[in-house]
Amino acid sequence: MSAVARLITPRAAAIVVALLLLLTLPAWVGNPYYINIASQILFFAVFALALNVLVGYGGLVSLGHAGLFAMAGYTAALLLARGHGHLVADTAALAVTVVTAAVYALLSLRSTGIGFLMITLAIGQILWGIAYRWASLTNGDNGVNVASRPSPFGFSLAGADGFYYLCLVVFLVCVATMAVVVRSPFGASLRGTRDQERRMSALGYNVWLIRFYAFLLSGFWSGVAGLLFLYYNQFISPQIVALTTSAETLLMVISGGTATLLGPIVGAAIVVIMKNVVSAYIVRWNMVLGIIFILIISFMPEGLVPGSARLWAWLRHRWGAGKAQPAAKTGEDGA
Amino acid sequence: MPRVNRRAFMAGTAAGTAAAALGMPAIAQAAPFKIGLLTVKTGPLAQGGIQMEQGIVTLLKQKNNTFAGRKVELISADTGGNPAGAKTKASELIERDKVDVVLGPLAAFEMLAINDYIRQQGTPLMSLAGAEDITQRLANPWVMRGSASSAQCCHVLGDYAAKELKYKRAVTIAEDFAFGYEQMSGFQRVFEDDGGKVVKKLWPPLVTPDYTPYIAQIGNVDCVVNGFAGSNPVKFMRAYADLGMKRIPLLAGWTAMDDALLKSLGDEAIGVVSAAWYSASLDSPVNKQFVADMAKDYNVIPGGYSAGMYVAGQVVEAALAKTGGKADDKKAFNEALRGVSLSDTPRGPVKFDAYGNVVGDIHIRRCERKGGALVNTIIKTYSDVSQFWTYGDKAFLANPVYSRDYPPAKNLE
Numbered sequence A: 001m002s003a004v005a006r007l008i009t010p011r012a013a014a015i016v017v018a019l020l021l022l023l024t025l026p027a028w029v030g031n032p033y034y035i036n037i038a039s040q041i042l043f044f045a046v047f048a049l050a051l052n053v054l055v056g057y058g059g060l061v062s063l064g065h066a067g068l069f070a071m072a073g074y075t076a077a078l079l080l081a082r083g084h085g086h087l088v089a090d091t092a093a094l095a096v097t098v099v100t101a102a103v104y105a106l107l108s109l110r111s112t113g114i115g116f117l118m119i120t121l122a123i124g125q126i127l128w129g130i131a132y133r134w135a136s137l138t139n140g141d142n143g144v145n146v147a148s149r150p151s152p153f154g155f156s157l158a159g160a161d162g163f164y165y166l167c168l169v170v171f172l173v174c175v176a177t178m179a180v181v182v183r184s185p186f187g188a189s190l191r192g193t194r195d196q197e198r199r200m201s202a203l204g205y206n207v208w209l210i211r212f213y214a215f216l217l218s219g220f221w222s223g224v225a226g227l228l229f230l231y232y233n234q235f236i237s238p239q240i241v242a243l244t245t246s247a248e249t250l251l252m253v254i255s256g257g258t259a260t261l262l263g264p265i266v267g268a269a270i271v272v273i274m275k276n277v278v279s280a281y282i283v284r285w286n287m288v289l290g291i292i293f294i295l296i297i298s299f300m301p302e303g304l305v306p307g308s309a310r311l312w313a314w315l316r317h318r319w320g321a322g323k324a325q326p327a328a329k330t331g332e333d334g335a
Numbered sequence B: 001m002p003r004v005n006r007r008a009f010m011a012g013t014a015a016g017t018a019a020a021a022l023g024m025p026a027i028a029q030a031a032p033f034k035i036g037l038l039t040v041k042t043g044p045l046a047q048g049g050i051q052m053e054q055g056i057v058t059l060l061k062q063k064n065n066t067f068a069g070r071k072v073e074l075i076s077a078d079t080g081g082n083p084a085g086a087k088t089k090a091s092e093l094i095e096r097d098k099v100d101v102v103l104g105p106l107a108a109f110e111m112l113a114i115n116d117y118i119r120q121q122g123t124p125l126m127s128l129a130g131a132e133d134i135t136q137r138l139a140n141p142w143v144m145r146g147s148a149s150s151a152q153c154c155h156v157l158g159d160y161a162a163k164e165l166k167y168k169r170a171v172t173i174a175e176d177f178a179f180g181y182e183q184m185s186g187f188q189r190v191f192e193d194d195g196g197k198v199v200k201k202l203w204p205p206l207v208t209p210d211y212t213p214y215i216a217q218i219g220n221v222d223c224v225v226n227g228f229a230g231s232n233p234v235k236f237m238r239a240y241a242d243l244g245m246k247r248i249p250l251l252a253g254w255t256a257m258d259d260a261l262l263k264s265l266g267d268e269a270i271g272v273v274s275a276a277w278y279s280a281s282l283d284s285p286v287n288k289q290f291v292a293d294m295a296k297d298y299n300v301i302p303g304g305y306s307a308g309m310y311v312a313g314q315v316v317e318a319a320l321a322k323t324g325g326k327a328d329d330k331k332a333f334n335e336a337l338r339g340v341s342l343s344d345t346p347r348g349p350v351k352f353d354a355y356g357n358v359v360g361d362i363h364i365r366r367c368e369r370k371g372g373a374l375v376n377t378i379i380k381t382y383s384d385v386s387q388f389w390t391y392g393d394k395a396f397l398a399n400p401v402y403s404r405d406y407p408p409a410k411n412l413e
Helices: A002-023 A025-029 A032-057 A065-081 A086-108 A113-133 A160-183 A185-195 A197-202 A207-233 A243-256 A262-276 A285-299 A304-319 B006-026 B046-062 B083-096 B108-121 B152-163 B178-193 B232-242 B259-264 B285-298 B304-322 B330-338 B393-398
Strands: B033-039 B070-078 B101-103 B125-127 B143-145 B169-173 B197-202 B223-226 B250-252 B273-276 B350-352 B358-370 B373-385
Touching (some): A002 A025, A032 B083, A065 A086, A065 A243, A086 A113, A160 A207, A207 B083, A243 A304, A262 B083, B083 B101, B108 B143, B108 B178, B152 B178, B152 B273, B152 B358, B169 B178, B259 B304
Parallel strands (some): B033 B101, B125 B143, B250 B273
Antiparallel strands (some): B273 B358, B358 B373
8 A cells, every 4th residue: 555655745735736726716717707607616516426426436326316406406495485594494405305315215225227217317307397387386487586695604605706615615525525435434335335235235234224324415415516506596497407407417427437536526517617618609519518428438438537547547657657556446436 | 490591690790790890990989889698509499599699690780780889799698598507698798798788588487597696787688588577576677678578469369369359268278387377377367358268278298299188178169379489389280280170260479470480380370360579571661671681691581589689689779879879887878778769670669668578569460371481461450568468567566477377267167
């Protein structure tokens, strides 16, 4: 493990630089439009990280996470619209989302693979149907407006800067949580259920329960991302509950690299930037996004982050710049 | 599907840009006036969005990219037809590109998503979105609508059906979403106030592969009113005719019989009576020029989406003329916009009520075949129609917004 020890210094340096860049972003970006794009990348990254718990570490591909994301948004929006405070609404929203995640888990964890995917898809579509059709509760496709963003401890979130820092704090807490969980015995047992389900059972682990807890964790962070999404847009409507959201988030995770910490973040950045910034210059941005995904899948099927690490290691090996890392190990599982 | 002639479009845009570049030195004063267009170029709503862009580009070309002596720059943004996209793109236009006025967006949910943001930013916006409340219970001092509220045409249709066509019993059919509810409720309210009865209301989902099960539920009635939008009217009318239903007259809201759809329709559309705020067949010099230019540049018959943006552009031009080309004082410019009254637009005279919604002509048209092509021939024009019909704003706004359950249908069978 001396190789890992040697890696720590450059990695720590990279983390510090990244942190500094993120902390000073509003100053060097300047225009509120781009700061808002950064906020969107951060909360979609939180959502992608949440999904990654199941997809990457649990090996459970969910196509229904838009339902969890929107459950938090809708619960908070409807409570706020009925005159409740932000604290009550947000707490209730997270609680409801975790309960919903538990229901998802109870129904979907009866199977894995395609079965799991279909059940989560079905539940997601049911929630979409409720948001869309139960108009007396959800206001149908006209959606729900949120009058204002909260001001926790007198810190105003109304502007682009304030909201960015909220997203950044939440994002950092999320990344830290994920890093801790992944390295914990629980994270190891979750990966165990992914790779060797029967052996884990034979060893006395309760596979179902491990997956259930993972689902709750994923649901909680999906809800947090959903709340940020709600406060960012100050509006929620059934479009966000639709299958497209689930699929897009899954693409973020897969294109960036499943079962890595950095992958979902990179994936979120690609999708958000293509959708919002590149679309201003290229009418057929959907096609460009599609081509990017095809290239990633063709040349780096393991995702952009592990793929780049592999490429980097290979290049270093070619240049003979010292002892190259074994390619496949780099960046995997909690890099 | 009306084909967008992309090459012609690019050529038009290029010509416009070239004209702008050439004209620059002549008008040394300040930066160009910026119009931001929130439109949809990808996804299921793209067709309407592309028509919107064609409408405003046609106007700019006619005016040589100059409004009231000031160069005009058009920046168009693709929302993707979803609320979050609309919010981001509105922010791009307003905070990054610093546009002076926003035209669009297309869909009601997009407009509702950015309503508060527009209010905070204080940038004037002219929308095409139908949602009633945008100029009613959620009226916003910065938002205007130069097209029509969802029910504005259907109020007229209800009146015409009961009083002129003497229909007594009607079935309504529209997509199962807010625009459908608001249209059909408007029809029902006026039709029933005039003595008619809506005996059945059908709500097929937005994506319905086959309308047969819904058409089969239509019983013994005098007319069927449809409020479909997008490409659904084409599918619906074909199924309606195929099932031999044409013995029961078909009425239509503006999107269901929009002139841009005529190219995709056949004999099944003949005889359909519709109420619309714009008609390509309208006989005025400005409209003839507009229709001719659209035919020349894009090879299309313009419908409401193109005309709506053309008219919105004219309103912007008139306001700019009033302020002497100045738009730096957003408040003053916004007031100038809201005070605009035009007599010479492709849709006829246009003015705005205190809530920012247009007051103008609504035409009753019958679809006919003339010289081989389908035409919506105007058979009656209602002048100065308000979004509140004849109910008065106070009384109208005291009620809840039109929905699936309001006003309640008392005559269902």
